[in-house]
Amino acid sequence: MSSLGASGLEAGRVQVRAGGKLIVDGVDLRVQPGSLTALVGPNGAGKSTLLRVLAGIDRPDSGEVRFRGDDLFAMRRRARARLAALVEQDAVTDLPLTVRSTVALGRLPHESLLGGTDSDAADIVGRSLALVGMTGFADRELPTLSGGERQRVLLAKALAQQTPLLLLDEPTNHLDIAAQLSVLALLERVASTGATVLAALHDLTLAVAFCHSVIVMAGGRVVAAGSTRETLTPALLRDVYGVRAVLLESPVDGRPVISFSPGTPEA
Numbered sequence: 238m239s240s241l242g243a244s245g246l247e248a249g250r251v252q253v254r255a256g257g258k259l260i261v262d263g264v265d266l267r268v269q270p271g272s273l274t275a276l277v278g279p280n281g282a283g284k285s286t287l288l289r290v291l292a293g294i295d296r297p298d299s300g301e302v303r304f305r306g307d308d309l310f311a312m313r314r315r316a317r318a319r320l321a322a323l324v325e326q327d328a329v330t331d332l333p334l335t336v337r338s339t340v341a342l343g344r345l346p347h348e349s350l351l352g353g354t355d356s357d358a359a360d361i362v363g364r365s366l367a368l369v370g371m372t373g374f375a376d377r378e379l380p381t382l383s384g385g386e387r388q389r390v391l392l393a394k395a396l397a398q399q400t401p402l403l404l405l406d407e408p409t410n411h412l413d414i415a416a417q418l419s420v421l422a423l424l425e426r427v428a429s430t431g432a433t434v435l436a437a438l439h440d441l442t443l444a445v446a447f448c449h450s451v452i453v454m455a456g457g458r459v460v461a462a463g464s465t466r467e468t469l470t471p472a473l474l475r476d477v478y479g480v481r482a483v484l485l486e487s488p489v490d491g492r493p494v495i496s497f498s499p500g501t502p503e504a
């Protein structure tokens with residue numbers, strides 16, 4: 238595997254087998270630091286499975302994952318948790334914890350094993366809650382929150398982890414349109430600080446508006462990757478999703494917009 242050297246996320250020949258078939262089938266990818274990258278593809282393409290491998294949570298059946306040149310599976314769990322955070326899709330959120338305590342879990346990898354406290358924890362937890370607009374919910378119990386509120390708390394927990402690698406599985410799930418836009422803008426800002434940020438997104442309009450790069454998966458494989466504008470072409474969207482689409486430019490801010498039309502695309 239060629240190396241990104243001291244930066245970025247790199248996966249080589251990653252395979253994951255489940256239920257007797259390859260659900261991730263020889264994935265090679267690179268995610269550059271400093272810009273937001275989208276991971277897109279139809280339902281069942283293998284995005285969630287791949288994200289768990291890229292976060293170092295699930296070991297692949299074969300292949301390797303490196304971040305800043307280091308093998309994620311060769312390091313201890315705590316060390317890995319200081320490098321990589323994953324916001325999972327519909328993660329279990331019925332723990333009887335307050336919002337503040339939930340976000341504070343993101344600080345665990347930074348606490349000293351010798352019992353010393355993480356002196357900045359309260360401050361970082363407070364700032365993370367503010368970034369996702371959940372300050373007023375700090376003392377609420379997690380199970381009492383709406384789906385969108387929980388989603389924002391889980392994002393705050395990952396932000397509190399302060400990792401240079403941030404992976405997100407459908408981070409805009411359950412969010413209203415204003416919250417979706419503010420989460421994408423927040424991820425853009427996190428990436429602009431030099432972090433490596435990869436988000437699985439179903440909403441291609443959001444992907445093309447906010448993400449500089451895109452990785453397209455189908456059937457467990459990466460079928461295209463590159464700059465979002467150049468990769469998400471009408472031909473690619475027809476081949477991968479079977480839809481009719483056209484790429485336009487927003488008259489408001491010049492950002493790209495994908496417009497979809499009903500009906501089956503012509504071959």
Ligand SMILES: Nc1ncnc2c1ncn2[C@@H]1O[C@H](COP(=O)(O)OP(=O)(O)OP(=O)(O)O)[C@@H](O)[C@H]1O
Binds near residue numbers: 256257260279286287
């Ligand atoms: N333990 C398992 N046994 C059998 N098949 C599995 C298992 N886990 C996942 N799969 C299958 O692997 C494929 C990839 O699943 P995955 O959740 O990674 O896809 P995805 O791209 O995230 O999908 P979605 O967009 O619907 O969330 C799916 O077809 C899924 O049914």
